[in-house]
Each structure stands twice: as structure tokens, then as C-alpha cells.
Amino acid sequence: MLDYKLLHALATVIECGGFERAGDALGLSQSAVSQRIKSLEVRLGQPVLIRHPELHPTPAGQRLLNHYQQVQLLERDLRTTLPTLGESAPRLRIAINADSLVTWWADAVGELCRAEGLLLDLVVEDQDVGLKRLRDGDVAACLCASPQPIAGARCVPLGEMAYQPLATPDYIARHFPHGPSIDAFRQAPAIVFGPHDQLQHRFLAQCGYHGSFPYHLCPSSEGFVRLALAGMGYGMIPQMMQADALVAEGRLASIAPGESLSVPLYWHFWRHSGNVLERLTRALGQVTLK
Amino acid sequence: MLDYKLLHALATVIECGGFERAGDALGLSQSAVSQRIKSLEVRLGQPVLIRHPELHPTPAGQRLLNHYQQVQLLERDLRTTLPTLGESAPRLRIAINADSLVTWWADAVGELCRAEGLLLDLVVEDQDVGLKRLRDGDVAACLCASPQPIAGARCVPLGEMAYQPLATPDYIARHFPHGPSIDAFRQAPAIVFGPHDQLQHRFLAQCGYHGSFPYHLCPSSEGFVRLALAGMGYGMIPQMMQADALVAEGRLASIAPGESLSVPLYWHFWRHSGNVLERLTRALGQVTLK
Numbered sequence: 108m109l110d111y112k113l114l115h116a117l118a119t120v121i122e123c124g125g126f127e128r129a130g131d132a133l134g135l136s137q138s139a140v141s142q143r144i145k146s147l148e149v150r151l152g153q154p155v156l157i158r159h160p161e162l163h164p165t166p167a168g169q170r171l172l173n174h175y176q177q178v179q180l181l182e183r184d185l186r187t188t189l190p191t192l193g194e195s196a197p198r199l200r201i202a203i204n205a206d207s208l209v210t211w212w213a214d215a216v217g218e219l220c221r222a223e224g225l226l227l228d229l230v231v232e233d234q235d236v237g238l239k240r241l242r243d244g245d246v247a248a249c250l251c252a253s254p255q256p257i258a259g260a261r262c263v264p265l266g267e268m269a270y271q272p273l274a275t276p277d278y279i280a281r282h283f284p285h286g287p288s289i290d291a292f293r294q295a296p297a298i299v300f301g302p303h304d305q306l307q308h309r310f311l312a313q314c315g316y317h318g319s320f321p322y323h324l325c326p327s328s329e330g331f332v333r334l335a336l337a338g339m340g341y342g343m344i345p346q347m348m349q350a351d352a353l354v355a356e357g358r359l360a361s362i363a364p365g366e367s368l369s370v371p372l373y374w375h376f377w378r379h380s381g382n383v384l385e386r387l388t389r390a391l392g393q394v395t396l397k
Numbered sequence: 398m399l400d401y402k403l404l405h406a407l408a409t410v411i412e413c414g415g416f417e418r419a420g421d422a423l424g425l426s427q428s429a430v431s432q433r434i435k436s437l438e439v440r441l442g443q444p445v446l447i448r449h450p451e452l453h454p455t456p457a458g459q460r461l462l463n464h465y466q467q468v469q470l471l472e473r474d475l476r477t478t479l480p481t482l483g484e485s486a487p488r489l490r491i492a493i494n495a496d497s498l499v500t501w502w503a504d505a506v507g508e509l510c511r512a513e514g515l516l517l518d519l520v521v522e523d524q525d526v527g528l529k530r531l532r533d534g535d536v537a538a539c540l541c542a543s544p545q546p547i548a549g550a551r552c553v554p555l556g557e558m559a560y561q562p563l564a565t566p567d568y569i570a571r572h573f574p575h576g577p578s579i580d581a582f583r584q585a586p587a588i589v590f591g592p593h594d595q596l597q598h599r600f601l602a603q604c605g606y607h608g609s610f611p612y613h614l615c616p617s618s619e620g621f622v623r624l625a626l627a628g629m630g631y632g633m634i635p636q637m638m639q640a641d642a643l644v645a646e647g648r649l650a651s652i653a654p655g656e657s658l659s660v661p662l663y664w665h666f667w668r669h670s671g672n673v674l675e676r677l678t679r680a681l682g683q684v685t686l687k
Binding site for chain 1: 409411412413414418419421422450451452453488495498499500502503504506507508510511514516517518519520521526529586592593595598607608609611612613614615616617618619620623624626627628629
């Protein structure tokens with residue numbers, strides 16, 4: 108059996124952002140906290156924390172924290188049946204695509220989190236890579252575009268998010284005066300979320316264009332819309348992200364009216380992480396995407 | 398002298414998201430592109446690309462790409478004085494804090510980017526760590542909270558962003574019925590941007606509380622506001638991010654009226670990355686933060 112006192116010290120150091128604060132929280136001296144981290148590292152044969160330039164867990168430390176969290180989730184269920192055990196509030200680590208996080212996510216899970224005192228540790232991942240985090244045991248659940256099931260996990264489809272290629276009317280007049288064309292696609296600056304984001308490539312392939320094109324990289328959903336609104340490029344913007352309102356106000360328009368892309372979303376989670384994940388899954392089942 | 402044909406192949410593979418597409422863009426066969434990447438790796442004695450599960454540069458590959466970009470920036474200046482050389486559009490890699498990206502950034506730089514055909518590669522970093530990227534040569538400029546100058550770079554102060562601790566009125570009635578207190582801070586769920594984010598800790602220290610507290614982790618500025626609006630916690634929200642409007646509408650309120658935090662912002666950039674950075678710096682000088 109692992110010594111959970113040591114894991115608790117590790118989690119507290121990360122949570123509090125330092126050894127001294129962790130000591131205060133645990134009612135221990137700073138050196139007692141250091142000693143616990145050291146014991147963990149000796150047992151593991153490798154470091155669990157990187158101290159400089161800023162405090163963060165090593166990959167091994169992250170695995171330990173994730174395991175600690177899963178054990179806490181199981182304890183949470185136990186406490187439901189044995190309420191005299193007292194209360195705790197573990198954080199549930201979830202990988203999520205940025206566009207869901209800035210649109211429907213909080214409304215879907217807010218009520219459950221409030222009612223159960225559930226805390227989330229959200230990790231933003233491109234929709235095509237979050238699943239790897241789940242497979243690696245780095246998160247307890249993952250919301251992503253891949254339907255591929257992984258051993259030991261369940262996969263629940265949630266629907267699809269629709270994306271349209273939007274830009275300012277000025278931008279369209281400058282770069283697409285004659286509508287979409289191979290020449291225009293080759294020269295018009297686009298906005299791409301990140302190096303793993305294939306939405307823009309998929310959209311261009313759908314329009315019959317397979318070459319290279321100039322683009323900004325902007326790994327923030329809201330920042331992405333801001334760049335589009337400033338006339339810096341066109342980008343695939345989710346309909347749920349005020350796109351309809353921005354189009355209705357005349358601030359954005361489609362560079363290729365009628366063209367859109369749908370991205371399916373799937374919820375993957377470990378089967379044995381406890382009932383709270385089942386309840387979260389039920390809450391997500393109520394969502395209507397578009 | 399480096400063989401820039403090889404660096405160009407590497408940049409194109411990353412831009413196009415694959416060897417086949419890069420071949421199309423370069424007018425080469427897929428195997429000719431592979432051969433160029435391989436030559437680069439042989440010369441360097443280590444891989445520049447990771448192919449599975451998704452294509453991305455290794456840290457060494459990233460350094461090469463950054464160097465390639467800096468050389469392109471210098472070429473851009475050269476082209477201004479020798480216009481017959483033809484045109485190119487390198488991407489400028491910049492580390493930026495998330496809250497700037499979703500508020501004032503695009504309006505400040507949009508006009509310059511449009512006028513010069515300048516493309517950005519934005520890397521979102523916590524305000525306290527972006528500088529490390531600049532020091533490592535991973536970005537050409539960095540917008541962050543640290544005034545600490547680094548050798549070879551200039552540092553320009555841009556002003557301060559103000560943050561207030563906001564939550565829904567319901568949340569405040571539930572968790573802070575008698576206003577802020579040590580007991581309330583110990584139990585009320587907060588929202589923290591990420592493990593490097595010290596804003597919440599600074600705010601609590603300012604209120605005289607130094608212990609641990611429950612919190613969600615949400616590394617997305619807009620997602621952060623969504624969690625607050627869903628009543629999941631209170632969080633430090635920038636005034637520039639519609640905070641005043643949300644407070645005026647009664648959707649959010651301060652848990653500690655009168656308390657706020659100011660985060661200074663500084664623009665750091667390499668001195669010898671070309672004139673475009675000078676012009677970008679002038680554009681940023683026009684910004685009024687609050």
C-alpha cells in the first residue's frame with residue numbers, strides 16, 4: 108500500500124503553490140513537508156516536483172497526483188454511504204476541447220458541481236489529442252472529437268458542434284471579392300487554433316483546395332474570435348460561440364456561404380472512477396449541441 | 398551556413414500538417430520532403446519531428462523553426478529596401494498572457510498586421526512564465542507581468558490590468574453571507590487559471606488569509622468567466638473582460654467590494670529581430686489598459 112500521507116503532501120504543495128503554504132495548510136513545518144516529498148522521491152527513484160523556475164509536478168508526480176485524485180473519488184462514493192466518515196472535495200481532472208469550455212460546458216455541469224461540491228481540474232486540449240491524456244492515465248475523463256473507444260473506458264456521443272468560416276465584411280471585400288477560389292485561398296490569411304488543429308485544412312479540402320496558405324496561430328477560442336473581428340483573418344468559428352449574433356449584427360460574415368463543418372463530440376471516462384463520473388455523464392446527456 | 402532549403406521543408410511540413418501536403422506546397426514528392434527532414438536530423442544528430450500520435454516539432458525542431466522565423470523577419474526588412482526581391486510572410490512567434498489575448502490585443506495590433514501582411518504565432522502563457530520562453534529563444538517577443546529585463550532584449554511597460562474577485566449574487570449569498578472572512582475563504586470554491594497562476598493567492602494574502610482553499614482549475618479566460626457565471630466559484634476577473642457590464646447587469650458581483658488587484662504588463666522583445674518588432678512596439682504603445 109502506498110503511503111497516502113506522502114501523496115497528500117505532494118497534492119497540497121501543488122495546490123498551495125509552495126512548501127511554506129503547504130506546511131501552514133497541513134499544520135506541519137516547511138521542513139516536514141520537504142521531508143515527505145523527499146521520501147516519495149526516494150521510494151519512486153525519481154523526482155516528483157520541479158522547483159525552478161516555477162513549481163510544477165514532473166510527469167511521474169502528475170501520475171501520482173492523478174492516482175491520488177482517483178482514490179479520493181472512490182472515497183467520495185464511500186462517504187455517500189458512510190456519511191459519518193466526514194467530507195472531502197477532490198478535484199476531478201478532465202481534458203476538454205477549448206470551444207466546448209467557452210460555450211456550453213459550464214451550464215451543463217454547473218448545477219451538479221454546486222450540488223455535490225465537486226471541483227474540476229480542466230485541461231484544455233485540441234479536440235484530437237485529449238484522448239491520449241486519458242490513455243496515459245493523466246485525466247479521469249476526456250471530451251474530444253474521437254469516437255475511438257479505449258480499453259477500460261466508456262465512450263458516450265454528445266452530438267456535433269457546427270463551424271462556419273467567418274471574417275469581417277471588410278476582410279471579405281479585400282480577400283474574397285469574387286467569392287471563394289483557389290487563388291483567394293492561397294493568399295488570404297486564415298486563423299488556426301494550433302498546430303494540431305485540422306479544422307482549417309478540412310474546410311479547405313472540402314472546398315477542393317489542398318495547398319498551403321498564410322495563417323495566424325491563436326490557441327484561444329475567444330482570442331480567435333477577437334482576431335477575426337479585428338480583420339486579421341478568417342477562421343472556423345463555432346455557431347454556439349455567438350456566431351449567429353455576430354453575423355446578425357453584420358460584424359462577421361461567411362467567406363463561403365452555405366459551407367460549414369461539423370465536429371462530433373464524445374465523452375470518454377474511466378469505468379471505475381466512481382459514481383460521480385456517472386452523474387456527470389448523465390448531466391452531459393442533457394446537453395443540446397448545434 | 399545552414400541549409401535553409403531543409404529548414405524551409407521542416408517549416409512547411411509543420412504548417413501543412415503532413416509530408417504529402419508539404420510536398421504539394423513545395424512542388425516536391427513526399428519522399429523528397431522526407432529526405433530533407435532526414436538530412437536535417439542527420440546533421441543535427443537528433444530528431445526534429447515527432448510523427449506519432451500527432452505531428453509536432455521536437456524542442457530542437459522548435460528552435461530551428463524559431464531561428465528560421467527570425468531570419469525571415471530580417472529578410473522582411475531587407476525586402477522593404479529591396480522590393481524587387483519579392484514578397485514573403487513569416488509568422489512572428491509571440492508569448493502572450495491569456496487575458497490580454499481575449500481583451501485588448503487584437504484591436505491594438507490588427508491594423509498593423511493587416512497593413513503589413515504580418516502573421517502571428519501566438520503562444521498563450523501564464524503571465525509569470527512567458528519570459529522564460531523568450532530567454533530560451535522560443536519566441537521573438539513576450540507580453541507578461543515581469544519587468545525583469547533580459548540580456549539582448551528590450552522591456553517596455555504597457556500599463557496595468559485591474560482584476561476583481563467576482564461571483565454570482567447567488568454564490569455570494571451562499572458562501573459569503575456575512576462578507577469575506579477567514580472561515581468563508583477556507584470553504585468557498587474559487588476558480589484558478591492554472592498551477593502557475595498566483596492571482597488568487599495574492600488576493601487572499603491581501604485579505605489576510607494564507608491557508609488552503611478549494612478551487613477549480615480552468616486554463617481559459619472565457620471558460621473562467623463561464624464557470625463564474627454558472628455559480629461554480631468566484632475568480633479574479635479582469636475589468637477589461639466585460640466585468641463592468643456583467644456587474645451592471647447583476648449577473649456578477651464582487652465578493653469583497655473595494656478589493657482589487659493590479660497586474661502590470663511588460664512587452665519584451667529581442668533587439669535584433671528586425672523593424673517589424675519596432676513598429677509592433679509602437680502600436681502597443683498606443684494602448685490604454687485599465
